[in-house]
Amino acid sequence: MSGIVKISQEDxxxxxxxxxxxxxxxxxxxxxxxxxxxxxxxSARLKRLAEKGLVSRERRNSIANMIVRSARGSYLYAIxxxxxxxxxxxx
Numbered sequence: 001m002s003g004i005v006k007i008s009q010e011d012x013x014x015x016x017x018x019x020x021x022x023x024x025x026x027x028x029x030x031x032x033x034x035x036x037x038x039x040x041x042x043s044a045r046l047k048r049l050a051e052k053g054l055v056s057r058e059r060r061n062s063i064a065n066m067i068v069r070s071a072r073g074s075y076l077y078a079i080x081x082x083x084x085x086x087x088x089x090x091x
Contacts, residue, residue, distance in 0.1 A: 011086075015079055016087060018034065018078065018079040030060070030075075030076060046077045047075075054082055054083035054086055
């Protein structure tokens, strides 16, 4: 087994966006920063990528998240080294 995770075109697009933003000084990104018009689809895909270890996921420090502590909330995402490798393998 090679250890490289296969990714879909949609995953590749999100990872590429995260990598580009990181190169320009934006290590952490919101789903909306990655071109989502409705963040729910991107959020679900980013959560799955985080579960695979291809992105890091952290709760965003926003007023809404401080007031209402629920399972739902705003998260920030960053590409990991494993995500960089998967992206390179898919290119």
